[in-house]
Amino acid sequence: MTTVADKKPDLHDAAAKAGRSDRARSEARLGWLLAGPAFVVMLAVTLYPILQAFYDSLFNFRLTAPDDKSWTGLTNYSVVLTDPLFWQALGVTVFITVTTVIVELLLGFGLALVMHRAITQLRGLLRTAILVPYGIITVVSAFAWFYAFDINSGYINHWFDWVPGISPDLNWFAQQGTSLFVIIMSEIWKTTPFISLLLLAGLSQVPTELEEAAEVDGATWWQRLTRVVLPNMKAAIMVAVLFRALDAFRIFDNVFIMTNGANGTEVLSLLAYRTSIGRLEIGLGSAISVLLFLCVILICWVAVKLFKVDLAGGARGAG
Amino acid sequence: MLTWYINPDDGGQAEIAKQCTEAANGEYSLEVSVLPRDASAQREQLARRLAAKDSSIDIMSLDPPFIAEMAEPGFLAPVPEDVAQRVTQNVVAGALAGATWDDELVTVPFWANTQLLWYRKSVAKAAGLDPETAPVTWDQIMTASKDQDKYLGVQGTKAESLTVWINALVASAGGTIIENPEAPADEITLGLETPAGEAAATIMGTIGKENLGGPALPTEDEGASLSIFQGDKGSFMVNWPFVWSATKAGVEDGTFDQALLDDIGWALYPQVTADQQTAPPYGGINLGIGAFSNYVDLSYKAAECIVTPEHQAQYFATNGNPPSNTTSYDDPAVNEAFPMADVIRESLELAVPRPQTPYYNEVSTGLQQTWHPPSEVDPETTPAESTDLITAVLRGEQLL
Numbered sequence: 264m265t266t267v268a269d270k271k272p273d274l275h276d277a278a279a280k281a282g283r284s285d286r287a288r289s290e291a292r293l294g295w296l297l298a299g300p301a302f303v304v305m306l307a308v309t310l311y312p313i314l315q316a317f318y319d320s321l322f323n324f325r326l327t328a329p330d331d332k333s334w335t336g337l338t339n340y341s342v343v344l345t346d347p348l349f350w351q352a353l354g355v356t357v358f359i360t361v362t363t364v365i366v367e368l369l370l371g372f373g374l375a376l377v378m379h380r381a382i383t384q385l386r387g388l389l390r391t392a393i394l395v396p397y398g399i400i401t402v403v404s405a406f407a408w409f410y411a412f413d414i415n416s417g418y419i420n421h422w423f424d425w426v427p428g429i430s431p432d433l434n435w436f437a438q439q440g441t442s443l444f445v446i447i448m449s450e451i452w453k454t455t456p457f458i459s460l461l462l463l464a465g466l467s468q469v470p471t472e473l474e475e476a477a478e479v480d481g482a483t484w485w486q487r488l489t490r491v492v493l494p495n496m497k498a499a500i501m502v503a504v505l506f507r508a509l510d511a512f513r514i515f516d517n518v519f520i521m522t523n524g525a526n527g528t529e530v531l532s533l534l535a536y537r538t539s540i541g542r543l544e545i546g547l548g549s550a551i552s553v554l555l556f557l558c559v560i561l562i563c564w565v566a567v568k569l570f571k572v573d574l575a576g577g578a579r580g581a582g
Numbered sequence: 583m584l585t586w587y588i589n590p591d592d593g594g595q596a597e598i599a600k601q602c603t604e605a606a607n608g609e610y611s612l613e614v615s616v617l618p619r620d621a622s623a624q625r626e627q628l629a630r631r632l633a634a635k636d637s638s639i640d641i642m643s644l645d646p647p648f649i650a651e652m653a654e655p656g657f658l659a660p661v662p663e664d665v666a667q668r669v670t671q672n673v674v675a676g677a678l679a680g681a682t683w684d685d686e687l688v689t690v691p692f693w694a695n696t697q698l699l700w701y702r703k704s705v706a707k708a709a710g711l712d713p714e715t716a717p718v719t720w721d722q723i724m725t726a727s728k729d730q731d732k733y734l735g736v737q738g739t740k741a742e743s744l745t746v747w748i749n750a751l752v753a754s755a756g757g758t759i760i761e762n763p764e765a766p767a768d769e770i771t772l773g774l775e776t777p778a779g780e781a782a783a784t785i786m787g788t789i790g791k792e793n794l795g796g797p798a799l800p801t802e803d804e805g806a807s808l809s810i811f812q813g814d815k816g817s818f819m820v821n822w823p824f825v826w827s828a829t830k831a832g833v834e835d836g837t838f839d840q841a842l843l844d845d846i847g848w849a850l851y852p853q854v855t856a857d858q859q860t861a862p863p864y865g866g867i868n869l870g871i872g873a874f875s876n877y878v879d880l881s882y883k884a885a886e887c888i889v890t891p892e893h894q895a896q897y898f899a900t901n902g903n904p905p906s907n908t909t910s911y912d913d914p915a916v917n918e919a920f921p922m923a924d925v926i927r928e929s930l931e932l933a934v935p936r937p938q939t940p941y942y943n944e945v946s947t948g949l950q951q952t953w954h955p956p957s958e959v960d961p962e963t964t965p966a967e968s969t970d971l972i973t974a975v976l977r978g979e980q981l982l
Binding site: 323326327328329330342343346348349413414415432434436437523525534537538540541542543547551 | 622629633655740801810955981982
């Protein structure tokens with residue numbers, strides 16, 4: 264439907280606009296009246312802080328030395344972009360994002376298939392149960408995972424000491440690899456339900472006639488999955504990937520609680536937090552925040568332009 | 583109504599607030615509001631609110647290292663001369679130094695903390711050491727715990743407690759982390775690339791590399807040190823006096839045997855070399871009065887009530903936080919609850935505060951970035967690395 268609309272010549276569009284009926288015009292006005300206040304509030308709580316952060320990022324400004332505030336132009340950006348710490352944090356953030364999204368997509372799809380096909384009677388109960396981890400506040404789940412793996416209070420080392428590499432003396436939060444493993448596991452545990460529900464909604468949108476027709480034509484299960492089901496739920500998959508990628512890219516709580524950035528587990532949000540809130544360097548911290556924001560915009564752009572995620576269509580599919 | 587922002591404790595400050603409210607006879611009523619558990623999080627919250635000129639902050643319980651940062655931009659109301667005179671009488675030297683910035687008293691000394699060397703008498707005896715009578719060195723306790731396959735209790739986690747340890751080691755070796763703490767950010771020079779800095783790095787690196795702290799060392803804070811010390815591998819530990827009340831409470835509720843408590847001894851913080859006096863860590867809490875409070879005079883009145891020697895003694899006996907006022911140590915309740923009160927008082931006189939600078943957070947975090955994990959601390963490279971990082975950060979050339 265949208266593709267048809269896109270192909271309409273501009274002239275036709277203009278003519279339609281000029282010839283709009285009174286009813287259409289008053290509907291449009293009503294639309295603005297209804298959505299206007301929300302739009303203004305949105306601008307106030309999103310656009311204003313973003314602009315303020317960009318403005319602040321052009322100054323050398325420390326909260327405890329307000330009198331020494333001075334204009335530095337883009338110096339803060341050059342300090343950030345030439346610092347290996349920023350690139351390391353960006354690398355870790357991208358690694359966590361990519362790993363969690365891929366694993367969650369596979370796991371989530373598996374769960375969605377199970378809920379869609381296998382357990383139809385219990386679907387309502389199952390959907391609720393599966394949402395429990397997602398409903399837990401991230402800080403709480405971060406603490407739960409931290410204490411489970413902690414060398415002093417944790418039980419994981421004792422339960423799994425038969426696994427090669429795990430012993431009572433393994434300090435999970437003392438090296439980069441094991442720290443990232445726990446952080447990523449915790450992310451996956453918590454947000455796979457979200458992806459699986461989005462995918463379940465996508466699955467239920469796939470017309471059963473198509474699958475039946477393919478089956479009659481002799482398609483195997485795998486062929487039906489890859490040729491019929493997946494192409495028909497592409498919109499839902501891409502929306503799930505985009506939402507999760509944006510979410511994962513802004514990871515903060517798990518890292519903050521478990522390692523606080525020690526052993527090379529620093530992520531961008533934590534770096535921005537430590538600079539703005541910890542060091543009270545508003546200028547430098549704002550520059551990091553603006554760069555983080557640009558990264559998020561970039562992810563959206565790549566998803567929408569290159570992978571052609573149709574947010575409106577996807578939302579309908581997901582809903 | 584005055585609001586007193588406190589660090590979390592065992593209810594001692596709330597109790598004092600109640601007593602002062604009663605004693606004020608309606609002149610003021612003191613209410614406590616609890617800050618986050620972590621000292622740096624307390625600082626973040628207070629600094630942000632004071633920068634926004636929050637008038638609801640009347641009295642604050644401040645950790646000494648952050649006082650310079652609050653005093654420099656004028657976030658603390660000046661201490662009236664008569665108050666200053668009264669609240670500095672009989673106060674231990676370390677606490678006075680910690681309450682002062684730029685040669686001026688900017689906060690009211692409340693309680694003063696210091697770390698002691700806690701040891702298992704059985705382990706010390708087996709090693710032929712008697713820390714109670716003769717001061718021990720880091721080398722001695724490292725050898726003793728290594729020989730007996732025990733773990734040393736030190737704080738190797740990447741947090742403020744690591745800075746506490748580094749500062750005590752450098753100071754005990756006769757050095758100082760910042761040579762000119764009152765200089766502007768870009769002129770600060772560090773004293774780490776010195777024999778003292780190298781001695782500190784040697785001790786920390788050896789403990790890390792030879793696994794003398796056990797596998798928990800890179801994430802070990804004060805509480806974790808205490809658990810290890812209480813366990814089978816416990817030997818020697820540097821820690822604050824709360825460990826005594828915590829262990830005693832554990833014995834009372836049946837978690838530990840009385841035998842554990844009987845096996846615990848205490849002495850002054852270990853020395854770096856046999857011929858140089860130790861410089862134990864200094865901590866505690868001072869009271870700052872918010873510069874934007876509507877009731878500065880009343881707040882100082884309340885602060886004077888809070889820090890009376892009786893209240894300090896009561897706070898020590900009930901919550902385990904040692905007084906900054908020497909007369910409080912004469913209280914019989916104190917000596918009953920803390921048999922090591924005299925050693926604490928002696929340690930407070932020797933204690934050396936962490937660097938006092940408005941850029942303390944940068945210095946402390948810079949140290950933590952470069953001196954963690956302890957197993958990678960190398961006397962040849964670590965002092966130079968941390969000097970380079972902290973100097974670059976203070977000049978605004980590098981991120982932290």
